[in-house]
Structures are given as structure tokens and as C-alpha cells.
Amino acid sequence: MVKKRRRLGEILVEWGAVTASGLAEALEHAKKEHLRVGEALVALGLADEEDVTKALAAQYDMDYVDLERQMVVPALMSEVPEDIIRRHLVLPISKEGNRLKVIITDPLDLETLDLLRFRLNSEIECSLASKTRLRAFIDRFVRPDLSIDEVVQTVDVARAEQEGDEDEKIDEDSAPVIRLVGMLITEAVKMRASDIHVEPMANRIRVRYRVDGVCRERDNIPKRMQGPVINRCKIMAGIDLAERRLPTDGRIRMTVATEDIDFRVSCLPGYHGESVVMRILRPDSARMGIEILGFERDDKERFDRIIRRPNGIFLVTGPTGSGKTTTLYAALNELNRPDRKIITAEDPVEYNFTGINQVQVNETIGLTFAAILRSMLRQAPNIILVGEIRDLAVAEVAIQAALTGHLVFSTLHTNDAPSAITRLIEMGVKPFLVASSVQAVMAQRLVRVICTECKQIDEDPDPKVMRMLGFTPEDLRGGTVYKGKGCNSCNGTGYRGRIGIFEMMEMTHALQELAMKSSSLGELRQAARATGMKSLLEDGRRKILNGITTPDELVRTTQVAELTAD
Numbered sequence: 001m002v003k004k005r006r007r008l009g010e011i012l013v014e015w016g017a018v019t020a021s022g023l024a025e026a027l028e029h030a031k032k033e034h035l036r037v038g039e040a041l042v043a044l045g046l047a048d049e050e051d052v053t054k055a056l057a058a059q060y061d062m063d064y065v066d067l068e069r070q071m072v073v074p075a076l077m078s079e080v081p082e083d084i085i086r087r088h089l090v091l092p093i094s095k096e097g098n099r100l101k102v103i104i105t106d107p108l109d110l111e112t113l114d115l116l117r118f119r120l121n122s123e124i125e126c127s128l129a130s131k132t133r134l135r136a137f138i139d140r141f142v143r144p145d146l147s148i149d150e151v152v153q154t155v156d157v158a159r160a161e162q163e164g165d166e167d168e169k170i171d172e173d174s175a176p177v178i179r180l181v182g183m184l185i186t187e188a189v190k191m192r193a194s195d196i197h198v199e200p201m202a203n204r205i206r207v208r209y210r211v212d213g214v215c216r217e218r219d220n221i222p223k224r225m226q227g228p229v230i231n232r233c234k235i236m237a238g239i240d241l242a243e244r245r246l247p248t249d250g251r252i253r254m255t256v257a258t259e260d261i262d263f264r265v266s267c268l269p270g271y272h273g274e275s276v277v278m279r280i281l282r283p284d285s286a287r288m289g290i291e292i293l294g295f296e297r298d299d300k301e302r303f304d305r306i307i308r309r310p311n312g313i314f315l316v317t318g319p320t321g322s323g324k325t326t327t328l329y330a331a332l333n334e335l336n337r338p339d340r341k342i343i344t345a346e347d348p349v350e351y352n353f354t355g356i357n358q359v360q361v362n363e364t365i366g367l368t369f370a371a372i373l374r375s376m377l378r379q380a381p382n383i384i385l386v387g388e389i390r391d392l393a394v395a396e397v398a399i400q401a402a403l404t405g406h407l408v409f410s411t412l413h414t415n416d417a418p419s420a421i422t423r424l425i426e427m428g429v430k431p432f433l434v435a436s437s438v439q440a441v442m443a444q445r446l447v448r449v450i451c452t453e454c455k456q457i458d459e460d461p462d463p464k465v466m467r468m469l470g471f472t473p474e475d476l477r478g479g480t481v482y483k484g485k486g487c488n489s490c491n492g493t494g495y496r497g498r499i500g501i502f503e504m505m506e507m508t509h510a511l512q513e514l515a516m517k518s519s520s521l522g523e524l525r526q527a528a529r530a531t532g533m534k535s536l537l538e539d540g541r542r543k544i545l546n547g548i549t550t551p552d553e554l555v556r557t558t559q560v561a562e563l564t565a566d
Contacts, residue, residue, distance in 0.1 A: 008037050008055055017051040053105075053130040060107040063127040067103075067137045069453050069487055080120070088112040089134050099123045105131040137488070177228045181236070184218070185263070185278070189256040191491070194280055196263075198233065200226050200273035211491075212448045212498050213321065213557075226273055233276045237265035245269060249348075252278070264348065281350050290330050293323075294499035296542055299534070302504050303442070307331045307409075312439030313402045315389075317414040323446045323500055324411045325350065328385060331409060332356060335383060344385040345372040361387070373397040377404070386410040392428040399429065402437040416536065417441040417505035418524040421515050435507070435515040443503040445536060445557045447549045448495035454487035455547070465551045469541060479545030499548060501539040501557075506531070 009023045018026070018041060026047075030040035038056060041047035050066070057064035080092045090112055091103040100122040104112070113124050129137075184207060188196045193209035198221075200206075205221035221229060231241055237250030252263040264279040295303060306314055314331075316324045329351060332342060336355050347361035347369070357379070359372050369386060370393040376384055377400075389395050389410050402408045412420050420441040424434045458481045466476075484494025505511070505528045514524055529535070540554040 006059060008052070008059055011055040011058055012041070012047060012051065015051070015055065017055070018047045022046040049130045049132055053128055056107060057128040060128075062107060065103055065127045065129045067129050067133040068489060080116070084112075084115070084119075085138060088115075089131060089138070090116065091129075091134060091138060093127075095122065099125055101125045101127070103127050103129045103134060105129060105134050177225070177232050180221075180225075181229060181232045185254065186256055187218075188278075189259075189261060189280060192497075196276075196278040196280070198230065198276040198278075200230075200270065200275065202272055205229065212493070212495055213446055214448075214493075216491075230267075230274050230276055233265060233278070234267060237263070239265065239267060244274060262350075264350065283351060290334055293327060293330055294543075294548075295502060296539065299502050299504050299539070302440075302506065303331075306440045306506070307335060307407075309407060309439055311402055311405050311407055313398060313408045313410065313437050314439055315410055315412050315420050315441045317412045317417060317420050317441060317443045318445060319413065319415075321446070322444055323498075324444065325387075327442075327444060327500070328409050328411070329353075332383070332385060340382045341380065342383045342385070343376045343379060343381045344387070345369050345376065346385070346387040357381075369394045370397050373401065377401055377406075381406060383407045384409070388412070389424075389427075395424060395427055395429050396433075399433050399437040402439075403433075414443070416525070417443040417503045417533065418521055418528055419443075421511075421524055422521050425515075425518055431516050431518050435512040438507055438515075440504065440506045442505070443536060444500050445540075446498040447501055447540065447543065447553050447557050448493075449497045449499050449548055450482055450550060451484040451487060451490035451494055451496040453489040453496075454485040454494065455482055456485055457481070458483040458550070461551055465555055469544075469551055469554060470537065471541065471551075475541070475545065480547065481544060481551065482547045483550050494550075495553070499543070501536050501543060501554075503533065503536045503539065505533045 009018070009027070012018045013020055013023055022041070022044075023037075023046075026037055026040040026044055029035070029044055030037050033040070033043075035043065038047075038052040042049045042052055054064045056062075080090075085091060088109065089105045092100060093103060094101045098121075100116065100120055102116065102124060104126050105128070107126065107128060113126070116122070116124055184196060184198075188209045191209055191211055193211050194213075195210040197208040197210070197215065198205060199208070200223075203223055205223065205226050207218040207221060208215045209218060210216075234241055234248075234250070236252045239248045239250040247269065248267045250265045250267075252265060254261055254263065260283070262281040262283075264281060266277045266279070268275045268277075290300065290303065316327050318324050332344075332353065336342060336353065338355070341357070342355070343357045343359065345359050345361060349358045349360045352358065359367075359376075361367060361369055361372065369388070369390065373384070373386060373394065374397055377397075384398075384401055384406050386394065386398055386408065387410070389398060389412055398408050398410060412423055414420050414423050418441070420443075421434060421438070424438075425431055461481045484490060484496075486492040486494045490496040507515075508527075508531045510527045510531065511524065514527055536558055537554075540549070540558060543549050544551055544554060
């Protein structure tokens with residue numbers, strides 16, 4: 001006896017996804033507009049499209065696929081024509097023997113299934129996904145543009161067509177090369193990359209995107225296209241093509257997906273040719289609020305209090321790429337009011353702010369940090385930002401500005417907050433000036449955030465890693481460790497986005513006295529910890545137990561010396 005299939009409306013009412021009265025209204029609307037019940041429910045806003053799709057999967061005994069949460073890799077693109085994929089909304093994902101697994105949106109679309117069986121000579125096994133999410137997935141992941149291989153083939157065809165014509169050649173102005181470089185830039189922006197690396201190797205050109213601080217390799221470009229591709233990048237950035245012996249810099253401004261984006265381009269001569277790095281500068285990233293930098297409540301309160309002081313120096317320390325500039329821009333954005341005058345000296349000026357006077361360093365004409373700082377003081381500013389304290393001359397002028405009633409923000413390249421004091425003294429700044437001018441020092445790093453779409457409890461975190469980070473059984477009883485499984489939203493990495501971990505050191509009387517005595521780094525750190533400073537490691541541990549990042553990520557971004565110091 002054939003089992004009777006349950007009605008879609010009955011399943012949804014049983015699940016509580018729609019009311020009986022809502023179902024009656026949808027049935028009437030479906031009859032009037034010649035729609036299916038599920039379509040009517042979604043059209044009237046009486047049920048969610050995902051709930052309807054799940055009910056359809058249950059009704060026809062099929063697997064439901066959530067394309068926003070489950071990792072799905074399209075397959076057999078060469079066997080299933082793209083026009084069929086897009087027109088019929090069918091996505092092939094794997095093939096085992098003579099059985100093809102596909103994702104569809106309509107279990108009653110027998111015509112498409114028969115077409116696939118005939119074309120591929122295979123049995124079809126179907127899973128179900130919602131129409132909206134499958135269409136978005138196909139638009140994003142199924143041939144969003146020409147692949148690098150297709151562009152290269154286009155170049156080869158053009159070369160063949162031009163054979164024998166000495167006046168014609170494939171160069172940086174050729175359409176395929178222009179399209180290839182544009183495709184790389186667009187793809188990097190869509191992937192949320194911060195940098196694009198085009199690196200000539202012995203027999204290829206390697207292309208990598210830095211996403212959330214980690215380089216990910218893209219397709220390789222054949223060596224024969226090295227000249228045209230690199231020259232195209234230089235033309236877009238306004239860099240002299242003839243200069244190949246010295247490092248050169250330029251900028252590109254483009255609109256990508258309705259967003260105006262600046263690219264800072266650097267060319268560096270290498271053994272196999274010039275290496276090009278494009279830094280992607282998104283205006284919105286510089287205008288982020290303090291509340292989303294990643295501060296815990298106590299550190300945020302201290303940060304808010306420090307940046308509102310009338311004078312003194314506030315230093316942010318950390319290695320390159322640790323988010324120092326973004327933190328200082330967030331502070332300036334908070335303080336940027338009509339009643340305050342703010343001047344910055346930057347090398348280079350990465351983001352433009354309305355209401356802030358920004359000056360670009362140009363050492364070739366003598367416009368150094370120190371020279372700009374001296375001129376700044378005659379402009380009567382309230383707040384000064386110095387991109388980096390690099391030497392004694394800049395440090396002395398910054399300290400003089402702080403002692404004469406200005407609030408000075410700047411950065412230093414040190415591993416932790418207490419090291420900033422010893423670094424300034426080693427530069428040649430007198431200890432009593434350091435003690436009287438520095439108000440606070442904050443060290444920071446960036447850690448990747450667990451993807452919220454595939455976040456799950458880590459049932460068995462690595463005991464060795466947990467010991468390295470100083471976790472005790474009592475710590476783990478009070479919190480849960482999470483990890484990311486990997487999904488389409490995070491491109492299979494388990495992480496999406498980054499957040500800061502911080503080490504905030506305010507200058508107390510005890511620290512000022514130690515600075516006056518040129519005390520050792522160990523003494524400074526011990527005194528800072530005694531007055532409430534939490535280390536980078538401790539802040540990272542809090543973020544692990546709060547489910548923000550993972551133990552592996554904290555080990556990756558925090559130096560072993562810092563781990564053992566605590």
C-alpha cells in the first residue's frame with residue numbers, strides 16, 4: 001500500500017510555522033492567483049521561505065540544505081552547462097559512480113531532472129534549498145566572472161590571431177589583461193581582503209589575498225603574462241613604467257560594487273621581477289565606532305577616559321598590521337567636534353576625514369614628521385596625531401607638545417605596553433620627560449573572530465594549547481570553548497572578521513617613579529600588573545571564554561615570549 005503524502009499546510013501548522021487561519025487565507029490567495037500554497041504563504045508574509053522549504057523537504061522525504069550555514073562546494077561545472085544551472089536553479093555538488101547529487105528548489109520540476117538524466121546519463125539524487133538562497137549562491141560562486149585560465153586562453157587566442165603582425169602585441173592595454181586585473185581587484189574586495197599580492201616567481205606569477213590577516217593563494221598566472229599584468233597595475237596606480245630598478249608607490253581609486261575604494265600600490269624590484277602589493281583602504285573601516293574595536297567593558301571605560309584628557313601622550317603599540325592606525329582613527333572620530341582643532345601628520349594619509357587637518361609626510365622635500373610637528377604647534381591645535389614616533393627628533397617635539405597643553409596620539413613598534421617606556425628612553429628621551437608626558441600606553445593585536453554561521457562548541461580543545469595559554473580546569477568550568485566548522489560565509493576557514501585584544505597601561509605614580517629611574521622592563525611590567533593592567537594574553541583568554549575567538553588563534557597572534565611571561 002502506497003503511503004499517502006502529507007499536505008504542506010498541515011506540516012507547517014503542526015510545526016507552528018503558520019496558523020490555521022493563515023493557512024486558510026493562503027489557500028484562498030493561491031486559488032485566486034494560481035499559485036502553490038507555499039508560494040502564497042511567502043507572498044502574503046504568513047510564513048518564512050526557509051520554513052516552507054524545510055516543510056517541502058519533509059513532505060517529499062528529501063534533505064534540506066541551508067546554503068548560508070552548510071559548506072557546499074559546486075562540482076561538475078564543465079559537465080552541467082551554466083545556462084541550465086541558472087535557468088532551472090539546479091546546483092550539482094558531487095557524483096558517486098552513476099549517481100549525481102544536485103540541489104534543487106522545486107521537487108515537482110520533473111522536466112529539469114529528466115533533462116539532467118538525459119544529458120549526463122546519470123541517476124539524480126536531490127536535496128532541497130530555498131529559491132532565494134540558491135539563486136544568491138549561484139550568483140556568488142558559480143562563474144561570477146571569467147576565470148584566470150579563461151582570460152589566459154583569450155590572450156593566447158589573441159596572440160595566435162596577431163601572429164605575423166609585428167605592430168600588434170598583447171600588452172597592458174589589451175582587453176583581456178585589463179579584464180584580468182579588474183577581476184582580481186573585484187574578487188579581493190568581495191572576499192573582504194586587506195591586500196592583494198602579485199608576486200613573480202621563477203616559472204609563474206603567484207596571486208594571494210590577505211583575508212582577516214592570513215594570506216590565501218589564488219590561481220597562478222603564467223609567467224608569459226608577467227609584464228602586461230604588472231604594467232597594468234602600475235598604469236592604474238600612476239606609476240612610471242620605465243622605473244624598474246627602485247621601489248615605487250602609487251594609488252588607485254575605484255568603485256567596486258557601488259563602494260568607492262582606495263588602493264595603495266607598492267612596487268618592489270625582486271630577483272624574478274617587480275612584486276606588486278595593493279593595500280585595500282575602505283573608508284568605512286576607519287570610521288568604525290570605539291564600541292566595535294573589541295574592548296571589554298573595563299578597558300573601554302579606561303580608553304574613553306584617557307582620550308578625553310586635555311593633554312599628554314597616548315601611545316598605541318604593536319607590530320605592523322595590528323590595527324594601531326584604525327584604533328587611533330576611531331578615537332579621532334569620537335573626538336572630532338566643531339569646537340576642537342585636530343591636525344595629523346601621516347605617512348601616508350590613508351583615509352580622509354572631514355573636519356580634520358591631515359598632512360602627508362614627504363621626506364624628499366624635507367617635510368618630515370618633526371618638521372610638520374613644529375609647524376603644527378603654530379596652528380594652535382587641541383589634538384595632534386603623529387603617525388609614528390620613529391626617532392629622537394619626533395619624540396622630543398611630541399613630548400614638548402604634550403607638556404604645553406596638547407593631547408598627542410601616536411604609535412610605536414613594541415611588543416607590549418611597558419616596552420614603550422624603555423623604548424623612548426633608549427631613543428634618548430630624558431626619563432623625567434617620559435614620566436611627565438606619557439599618560440597611557442596600549443598594546444594591541446588582532447585575532448580572527450569565529451564565524452557566527454558555523455560556530456559550534458569545541459568538545460575537545462588541544463590540552464597542550466590550553467596549557468600554553470594558562471587555562472586551568474576552574475577557568476574551563478566557568479566558560480565554554482568554541483570553534484568554527486567552516487561554511488560558505490567564511491569560505492571554509494571557520495573565521496569571519498577580526499577583533500582586537502588589548503593591554504592597557506595607565507601611568508600611575510609608581511610607574512612614573514620607575515620611569516624616572518630608568519627601571520628595567522620587568523619592574524615596569526610588574527608594577528603595571530599590580531595596578532590593574534591586564535596582559536594581551538589575559539584579554540585573549542577572556543575572548544576565548546566569551547566565544548569570540550579560538551585558542552589556536554590566540555597562540556598564532558601572541559608571541560611565545562608573551563605567553564611564558566605570564
